[in-house]
Amino acid sequence: MKIWYGVLLLLFFTLAACGGGDATDNSATAAPAAQTPEEKMLAEGKGIGEVKFVELKTPLEAERVSRGKAIYDMKCAACHKLDDKRVVGPGWKGVTKTRKPEWVMNMVTNVEIMLEKDEEAQKLLQLCLTRMPNQNVSLGDARDVLEFMRSNDGEK
């Protein structure tokens, strides 16, 4: 049963991401069924988006860390520092301790919807006053960035 919710939710987001008129009809039918898991995700602090569950491994996956660092340097470093100082966006120090990994990846890959629906994301916008841009980071790249964040937070 849960799988079906997942599929419907995924369908909803895929269509919603497409934009345009067609999406409304489909989401109208999918929404009542999809709402419960969406609310559940938000309530659990996982945010909202395609990422429902992230499996973290210990020790850290070294390849992911170095790939994540490269993506950070190119697409994130202009606004996020690695200490706890806020520049344009919040510093990353401690982010993996205060946020669930699903929340982090959804924020990176689904920022428009997160800013619309997730309370924690909205609080950050009120603080920083600059909407976090969609940097078109893929799910795989977002997972690598997450691993780099864990490393930045001192995990081994």
Place this chain on the structure above:
Amino acid sequence: MKKVFFFLSGLLLVIVALWQCKTKGVASASADDAAQKTYVAPGKYDEFYNFVSGGFNGQVSVYGLPSGRLLKIIPVFSVFPENGYGYSEETKPMLMTSHGFVPWDDQHHISLSLTDGVQDGRWMFANANNTPRVARVDLKNFRTMEILEIPNSGGNHSSPFITENSEYIVAGTRFSIPMDDQPDVAIETYKQNFRGTASFISIDPQNGGLKLGFQVLLPGVNLDLSRSGKGPSHDWFFFSCYNSERANTLLEVNASQNDKDFIVAVNWKKAEEYAKSGKGVTKSVRYAHNTYDETTHSATTKWETEAIMLDPKVLKDFVYLIPCPKSPHGCDVNPTGEYIVGSGKLAAIIPVFSFDKMQKAIAAQNYEGEYDGIPVLKYDAVLHGEVQKPGLGPLHTEFDDNGNAYTSFFVSSEIVKWNVQSLQVLDRVPTYYSIGHLCVPGGDTKKPWGKYVVAYNKITKDRYLPTGPELAQSAQLYDISGDKMKLLLDFPTVGEPHYANAIPADLIRKNSVKFYKLEENNHPYVAKGEGQAKVTRDGNKVHVNMTAIRSHLTPDNIEGVRVGDEVYFHITNLEQDWDVPHGFAVKGATTAEILIMPGETQTLVWKPLKPGVVPFYCTDFCSALHQEMQGYMRVSPAGSNLPLKFSTGAEPAVQ
């Protein structure tokens, strides 16, 4: 009260009219429903893209139809300070020619790429009339990607019309000139030494790349307009010409002496065979071939040195002349490819020629003589018929999908609808004022989409609020879905539109590029992330690899620059989302601003002339903190030994 009554009765009429339309399924428009037919509600899209030549502004503008809203100006042959085209180091090579950097041109006609005679939405081609060139614009990014100069050419007017499978675009000379290898001759030797050429430029079917295939050497007439054949006439190209008198002065009088000039019919398939089998003469020439690379985000100029010339006096059987009355201008081929419509600017009739009859006349050698060694076919032998009393000053003809033609009349200021088969005039509507070109969506192709005709008028006068001596150009949209044409809308246009094409929006919008991927940016001075931002010195050249992201530039404090330096600001936009360009300008720059699209790198050169601290900033409103997106560069006197120093924020980095 009376007013309210009239308004309500008017409204009622509209409703009744609409209701009748709906119930009877009649698509006829009336003045009453013009507003509805052209109204595109907020947030909704137009049905067609309308690509409109910019004439003396050298650009191409893009409008939506039926609303007439201006969507974009695509810089092609003229510099565009608004986005830095022709000013940035990356785009300057696009305007390089054998005459050096040319910042302006006169852009007359466009054509859209075709597959089997139907618009495919891949590329748009444009001509430059003054310094002869053709350009290719990619319709995925609405950018000029290639400009090819045409050697042995003057006044590239008869261009860039296209064959029905995008095999070639053409470039025909409005001004005959002495050929490039014999440049210095007396003007009075015009008849002996001046020649026209029709160039065939091949299009790479994969990437659209242009290449001068061959040139056809023609007598010193003025080639005016041209169209390729279609279907049965696929192998042929037709060029109208005037000045068969070959006058070189006071053409107004001297080029209007002959009763008939010509339509030049070129069998380009046969010409192609001649060229490929080495039958042409290879001429030594020099012309620029400029291409833009979307991975390095930079244009380069390649110098080409050869042109294959085919002389129809020597290589027989591929060029024939059709007599056409009174200085023909438009030369248009109907969707079936059977009929060629000539429009004599000074004629009182429109002659329509039959391709089938032309083939038979050629087979039977039914000639009335020769003109400069080229056979002239007998007028009556190739004529399908003449449209009688159509109007005054016919210029151009487009077609619908029901066998009808729409011809513009400059002198009598009207569009006349007539049937191509029967040659009967069916309808006429006035234009405001003095129409030049006209455009039916797909109206020059095998498959016209019909629905509208747009008039591009030459005279504006009182159509809009006056704006001093210089007025906006006037375009008008007519509904042609019924028997009678109905005026729906006036809309002002920029530059001076000549020809235009319209294409269903769905063929283009789904392919539109939203941003460039940073990972794929191979610009030599890219900064892929702030960590790569830096300032380096190479002699008197200072290179600033700068990044831009909402809402700061890195580095934003720069010192160690000296009077006499050349500062290269290479700005990489780190954004990776749609519609987040950043702009860049620096005080005292004698160039322009540059706009940098997400993921792109563009370079502005700036030469400091005096010591001081100059501000630079983002010019494209990007975020709530856009006003804060700024920086400073300190300029010290020449000979200063202050080292280069650059930083952003709290952590200065010293080199």
